[in-house]
Amino acid sequence: MRGPVRWVVVVVLAALLPLVWASPAGAKPYVDTKKRFALETAGGWELAPLPGDVLGMNFRKKIDGVPASLHVMVQATKAGVSVKQTLDGVEAPFKDEIGYNPGTDFPVVIGGIQGTRRTLSVFASGDRQTVRAIELYAIHAFGYAHVLHVETLEKKRGAITRDVDRMLASYEALAGRGVAAPLAGVWMNTGGGPDLKLEPAGEFHMGALNGGWHADGGLLELRIPSGAEKYRYVQSGDTLTLSSPNLDRDMVFRRSGGAAVSAPGRAARSGPLSREELIGTWRVLDQAATEPLTMVLAASGSVSFGGLSGRWRFSTGRLTIASTAGETITYAASWSDGQLVLSGGDLDKELTLERAR
Known part of the structure; x- marks a missing residue:
């Protein structure tokens, strides 16, 4: 062990x-x-x-x-x-x-x-x-x-x-983001073999195999408890090619879904979102103010939004903020082109926010 x-x-x-x-x-x-x-x-x-x-x-x-x-x-x-x-x-x-x-x-x-x-x-x-x-x-x-x-x-x-x-x-x-982030994601095997999933946290899944992965200078290492296998890799856009003396032929994969993890942001998309995706610091766009207005949603459930502070929760597209002043406000929350959109509650119109960098 x-x-x-x-x-x-x-x-x-x-x-x-x-x-x-x-x-x-x-x-x-x-x-x-x-x-x-x-x-x-x-x-x-x-x-x-x-x-x-x-x-x-x-x-x-x-x-x-x-x-x-x-x-x-x-x-x-x-x-x-x-x-x-x-x-x-x-x-x-x-x-x-x-x-x-x-x-x-x-x-x-x-x-x-x-x-x-x-x-x-x-x-x-x-x-x-x-x-x-x-x-x-x-x-x-x-x-x-x-x-x-x-x-x-x-x-x-x-x-x-x-x-x-x-x-x-x-x-x-x-x-390690510069090397590993472009590889993170789900890769579909074009040859009919098992697909490859490379997690940002360093875990990989390929068929019945599960373990850790590491990439450095064109070399991808997949580790399982019984040992490790090293592959030369070439990534070109959404195509990943792995080669090794132990393979009869190269394994070719195509990326499934969105783009790789960016540095430092996240892949742009639209639709529903999860609580985990909300956690972080968000900056309000199109505001007429000299200082940027930010919203901080902490993993612990605390929130600060301008002069507002309190606790937050999220469920099925609804972001609820209970302020320390005793006021509770619920917004509809969704993704739109990689940005967070809030509506309803005390807002006269939709509010668009981007993740602060």
């Missing part, structure tokens, strides 16, 4: 490191200098690089003098390693700390990709009266594992929930 991916975790407790804290500011887009990920920081969060950190970037904020941090780590993962195994590797160092208390795993969607949220806590400096609340979020995408480590003291956990929801909703997995 394959063991968990080994992670070098930089345990963050901001009180241990001197910082120069900038004044809180509005949300800001951030793209990793190595193009591994992108997100939009919530107001007041600032860059706080950690010495020796080669896996990603750290962000910090102070709330009433209490530090909070978001540490993003991105690392290549081997085919067959699960998200749970990735989280196990990240969590391992915490098990040796005083007051370690394991929590629970929850399914989440981050940047449109299915992942897992794991909670746990430990004592700060061994003091049982001061508890560090830790949330670990993980997704696998395009051959890479993305871990988002959120931490603050237990007494301030609720104060950063909305910020974290916004940043998770805006998160984009960029590492």
Whole structure:
């Protein structure tokens, strides 16, 4: 059985490191200098690089003098390693700390990709009266594992929930996208053999075979528990050709349905949509305003839309927002040419939004 991916975790407790804290500011887009990920920081969060950190970037904020941090780590993962195994590797160092208390795993969607949220806590400096609340979020995408480590003291956990929801909703997995994204999708076998499905999260399905896949420099590797098979591949438009010394002849596939995953958006289409597709940050088009009006629908169910905030739910084409002011509004929601269209509710006319980049 394959063991968990080994992670070098930089345990963050901001009180241990001197910082120069900038004044809180509005949300800001951030793209990793190595193009591994992108997100939009919530107001007041600032860059706080950690010495020796080669896996990603750290962000910090102070709330009433209490530090909070978001540490993003991105690392290549081997085919067959699960998200749970990735989280196990990240969590391992915490098990040796005083007051370690394991929590629970929850399914989440981050940047449109299915992942897992794991909670746990430990004592700060061994003091049982001061508890560090830790949330670990993980997704696998395009051959890479993305871990988002959120931490603050237990007494301030609720104060950063909305910020974290916004940043998770805006998160984009960029590492490996340039090579792998054009291959992700469903490919129909033109020779009558089994079709090939390449999931963005790194899983593949071909007939009775299921496992992990990785692409790099014209080489496609399909891994199953009993071994791996490597193919040379050539992609030309909607045609994918695989060749190998083990094949009598090349396997030729044609893409089924829409285009490949784009960078960084999603394939344009029209029709009904799912809750998972709604999660993220949306920008209103054709508005007469100096600042863009955005709607953030977080995986946790929180929402912010201009000056409105509260909770949201979606069912069979109906987006319902229950505001903190006690007002509930329901909109009809659908896709149109890759854009989100809202109508009804308190709107005089249809509202068109595009996914923020």
